Amino acid sequence: MSPSQLPATATAAREALRTQTIELPSWAFGNSGTRFKVFSQPGGPRDPYEKIADAAQVHRYTGVAPRVSLHIPWDLVDDYGALRRHAEDLGVSIGTVNSNTFQDDDYMLGSLCHPDPVVRRKAVDAHLRCLDVMGHTGSRDLKIWLADGLNYPGQDDLRARQDRLAEGLAEIYAALEPHQRIVLEYKFFEPSFYSTDVPDWGTSLLHCMALGDQAMVVLDTGHHAPGTNIEFIVAQLLRVGRLGAFDFNSRFYADDDLIAGAADPFQLFRIMHEIISADALQPDSGVNFMLDQCHNIEPKIPGQIRSVMNVQEATAKALLVDRSALRAAQEAGDVLGAHGVLMDAYNTDARPLLADLRTEQGLDPDPMRAYAASGYAERIAAERVGGSQAGWGA
Template identity: 70%
Template sequence: MTVVRDAAKAALKAQRIETPSWGYGNSGTRFKVFAQPGVPRTPWEKLDDASKVHEFTGVAPEVSLHIPWDRVDDYAALAAYAKERGLELGAINSNTFQDDDYRLGSVCHPDPKVRRKAVDHLLDCVDIMDATGSKDLKLWFADGTNYPGQDDIAARQDRLAESLAEVYARLGDDQRILLEYKLFEPAFYTTDVPDWGTAYAHCLKLGPKAQVVVDTGHHAPGTNIEFIVALLLREGRLGGFDFNSRFYA
């Protein structure tokens, strides 16, 4: 037991938690965001808050960015600003869910013009990774259908695979795609990346630089998350964790 305890303590001391930049913004519910005094207004101010969190905890030296919420003119300067505060810029998170064009999906959309727009955004995020020194492109897609017959389910998976392959080909040697999943959010009928198995299947097709992000809060009731983690570790495909709660599930 002493050996196990010591190993657990060593692992906890060595952990590095990456906080999301948007976590330093105004908070609320899915129905309203409540403005609060003193909340960061820019990516630079978010880094100021993140450096204080790392100062107090000692385990949060990285901050992930969200594009376009954290768009700046000079990403190299932002990375330097983070370094001055004892931080590193972590994953770059894309956004293909807010524009009206994405009502029927983004990389899975039946219109090639919309897919082109989405993929171009993802490629732009890789450019930002190059500028910031980030190693990870974090992908979550709100793509899905809301009723039977709205679209061809298999064809949507083909479009997803094709889009991911183009982005994967753009990655540098030391960069990764981290593919996230959510069981039932936000589509009512089918979600295009609903579970770890779907994410894992696409990552296998892409290659070793594509890995799965395990979301602790977005599984069917009774799902054994430890098993998922063990299998992905065994296959070398565990890219990280999203520590979401089950409150909404």
């Protein structure tokens, strides 16, 4: 079908899909594993420069992944201006900067929530250093995920920890440039198991609202109890204009960090349906669509390509929902009719539409095949000898 013969929803879907972007995590390219074993893969990147080079491959074959998130201190370099230019030379840019206050002995009992003001000072300063990095990389967002929490009832004062958190966040917020944002990520368990200090979207939202308009909530799809209606949270945060970003991944049990759309593609579709309903797909909507994944047993660059394609497919299907038919059925109280409209879109094969779109953009319609045929994997395996590979955490 030529574009002029497509139904109106498909034409609109195509236009919207052209504007979608998905941000990649630098840590998806380094070696990772479980607490049982980290497997190293041939050609693994040895430093942030090589991680960005690998991320640029994902953008090269999908055309929709133009940014890479950094994790500080995993991605420490001497010159962030040089790293930025390196990214730009490869056709991508540096996106969100993730702070890390969970791999230092001082943070055993928390960081911004720690009972000792000396440790809290250290944690605030770590975030201020991230803001400094962002000045050089041109990043907009500082993503804060805290491993803070308690393992035992009575271990510390739940309310006092919230007060300390509010105080630390306020100091970091005060250092933001007008175009920058804090995006605050919640997680209901792990590494602490009795309570975490930002366990849910409500806690994150309360802190963001107290901070101001430059603070937004991050929703990581792996950070909820099983059975949680995540699309409801998406709808609610969009309603109040506080959904800053997604960390997309799949989970079967806990924070599995598997390929987005692999475990529950229907959930991803339902999430994207709420995004489309709120007109929040475009990059200027303020919602940053990021991946937060690890590829422990599968090759990493194709793993990221697959993930990006899964998010695109869910988006395409959500764009194909016949919204006027849906509204009419909803207003008429036609339960099965309304459900049917949604399922019709979900059950549509969106792959031909996406393949056409890629061809139109001068890309190979099959990014997985194109990457495999490029020889890049063989080249990095041969070239990246010497030095040590970057792992999850370095």
